[in-house]
Amino acid sequence: MTDQRPVLIAGGGIGGLTTAIALGRKDIDSQVLERSAFDNEAGAGIQLGPNATRILGPLGVLDVLMPKTFRPEAVWLFDGLSGKKLATVPLGDTAERRYGAPYLTAHRADLHEALRAAAANARHVTLTPNFTVASIEDGGGITVASLDGPSVQGSALVGADGIWSTVRKWIAPEASLSFTGATAFRSLLPLGSLTSPFSEPIVGLWLGPRTHLVHYPVRSGEALNVVAVTETGRKEEGWNRSAETETVRANFTRWCETAQGLLEFAPSWRAWSLFSLSALPQWHRGPITLLGDAAHPVLPYLAQGAALAIEDAATLADHLDAARGSPGAAFQAYERVRGVRADRVRRTSQRLGRAYHMGDAGLGGMARIARNAILGLRGADATLRGFDWLYGDGR
Ligand SMILES: Cc1cc2nc3c(=O)[nH]c(=O)nc-3n(C[C@H](O)[C@H](O)[C@H](O)COP(=O)(O)OP(=O)(O)OC[C@H]3O[C@@H](n4cnc5c(N)ncnc54)[C@H](O)[C@@H]3O)c2cc1C
Structure with a gap:
C-alpha cells in the first residue's frame, strides 16, 4: 500500500x-x-x-x-574598460517565439x-x-x-x-x-534618475579583468538591479551582509567613466561570497x-x-x-x-566566468581582444541559438 x-x-x-x-x-x-x-x-x-x-x-x-x-528586449555586452558596446543578444519577442516562454527579470x-x-x-x-x-x-x-x-x-x-x-x-x-575567491555585490537603484544605457529595457553585461557588472530592470521597470562580481573579498557565509561603497568602487577604478558613474548612484551594497561544492x-x-x-x-x-x-x-x-x-x-x-x-x-x-574576466595585459590582454572581436563578429541570432540547449525544453 x-x-x-x-x-x-x-x-x-x-x-x-x-x-x-x-x-x-x-x-x-x-x-x-x-x-x-x-x-x-x-x-x-x-x-x-x-x-x-x-x-x-x-x-x-x-x-x-x-x-x-x-521583459528585457536584449542583452547588451560591453567592454568595461573601453565602454565599447560589443554585441547584442535578442530577448523579448525573439526569445519568446523561439522558446515558447518569456525571458523575464524580477x-x-x-x-x-x-x-x-x-x-x-x-x-x-x-x-x-x-x-x-x-x-x-x-x-x-x-x-x-x-x-x-x-x-x-x-x-x-x-x-x-x-x-x-x-x-x-x-x-x-x-x-x-570552498570559497572561490569571488564576491557578488548587489544594489537596487531607482530607475527614474538614470540615463542610457542604464535606462534601456535591456540586460547590460560589462566585462572586465577579474570583474564584471550586470544590470537589469526589476519591479515592472521601477528599479534597476545591479550586480558587481569581483575576484576579491572575504570568505563569509550568508548572502546579505552589507558592504562599503568604497570597497566595491575600488575594484572598478580602471573602468570607463560610464560604468563607474553607475556605481556612484548605488545607495548601498550587499555582499555574497561565492562558494563551490x-x-x-x-x-x-x-x-x-x-x-x-x-x-x-x-x-x-x-x-x-x-x-x-x-x-x-x-x-x-x-x-x-x-x-x-x-x-x-x-x-x-x-x-x-x-x-x-x-x-x-x-x-x-x-x-x-573565465571569458568575462579576461585580463588587460600579456596573454590575458590578447585573449580579451580576441574575445571582443569574436563577440562582434558573431551574429545576434547565432549567439542566441548557442543557448538552445539551455532555454529550450532540455530538462
Ligand atoms: C549574485 C547572484 C545572482 C544570482 N542570480 C541568479 C539569476 O539571475 N537567475 C537564477 O536562476 N539564479 C541566480 N542565482 C542563484 C540563485 O539565487 C540560487 O541558485 C537559488 O536561490 C537556489 O534556490 P534553492 O531553493 O536551492 O535555495 P534557496 O533559495 O537558498 O532556499 C533555501 C531555503 O532553505 C531554508 N533553510 C536553510 N536551512 C534550513 C534548515 N536547516 N531548515 C529549514 N529551512 C532551511 C532557507 O531559509 C531558504 O528559505 C544567483 C546567485 C547569486 C549569488
Whole structure:
C-alpha cells in the first residue's frame, strides 16, 4: 500500500516551494519545513530564462508574478574598460517565439512571494514556518526533528535547504564547500534618475579583468538591479551582509567613466561570497534526496541557479508521480537526469566566468581582444541559438 504520509521538504526557498506546488498538481501531499517565516528573501534581482518560466506558467506562479516582472528586449555586452558596446543578444519577442516562454527579470522577493502565495493556495501543500531542520531519522518512514524539539513524519524527504544544506550533511557528510575567491555585490537603484544605457529595457553585461557588472530592470521597470562580481573579498557565509561603497568602487577604478558613474548612484551594497561544492558521490540515500543549491550550487555567471532548482522541482514531481510508493526509485531516476543537466550548467558558468574576466595585459590582454572581436563578429541570432540547449525544453 502507498505510504499516505506527506513528502517532507526541508527549505521553503525557490526550489522547495516550486517542488510543493508541482507535487500538489500531481495530488501528492507535501509539507514544507522552513526555518524563517517565509519572508527571508533579500533585496536583489533574478533573471528567469524561458527554461524557468516554461515551468512556472502552468504551475500558476506567473499569473501572480507577471505584473511585477520586466521583459528585457536584449542583452547588451560591453567592454568595461573601453565602454565599447560589443554585441547584442535578442530577448523579448525573439526569445519568446523561439522558446515558447518569456525571458523575464524580477525582484527575488516578488518571485518568492508569488511562489509562497501559490503554495499557500495549492491543494495538498502544508507550509510550516519557523521550523529549522536539525536531525533526520530514516526507518519505517522519515522523521525530521526541528531545532526547538518538535518533529514531523513523512514518506520521503527532499533537501531544498540551500547551499549550506543540513540535509546534505546527512547524505554526503564528506562534501565540502570552498570559497572561490569571488564576491557578488548587489544594489537596487531607482530607475527614474538614470540615463542610457542604464535606462534601456535591456540586460547590460560589462566585462572586465577579474570583474564584471550586470544590470537589469526589476519591479515592472521601477528599479534597476545591479550586480558587481569581483575576484576579491572575504570568505563569509550568508548572502546579505552589507558592504562599503568604497570597497566595491575600488575594484572598478580602471573602468570607463560610464560604468563607474553607475556605481556612484548605488545607495548601498550587499555582499555574497561565492562558494563551490566538491562533487557529491550521490544526491540521494533511499527516500531522501537533494534539490537546487543543496545538490549543485552553480556560479551566477549564467544566471541559472534558481532556474535549475525550478527544473529540478518539476522533474522530481514527474518521477515521484511515476513511481508512487517507491521514492527511492523515483529519486534515483531524478538524479540520473538532473545530474547531467546541472553539471553542464556548472561547467558552462565556470567557462563564461573565465571569458568575462579576461585580463588587460600579456596573454590575458590578447585573449580579451580576441574575445571582443569574436563577440562582434558573431551574429545576434547565432549567439542566441548557442543557448538552445539551455532555454529550450532540455530538462
Ligand atoms: C549574485 C547572484 C545572482 C544570482 N542570480 C541568479 C539569476 O539571475 N537567475 C537564477 O536562476 N539564479 C541566480 N542565482 C542563484 C540563485 O539565487 C540560487 O541558485 C537559488 O536561490 C537556489 O534556490 P534553492 O531553493 O536551492 O535555495 P534557496 O533559495 O537558498 O532556499 C533555501 C531555503 O532553505 C531554508 N533553510 C536553510 N536551512 C534550513 C534548515 N536547516 N531548515 C529549514 N529551512 C532551511 C532557507 O531559509 C531558504 O528559505 C544567483 C546567485 C547569486 C549569488
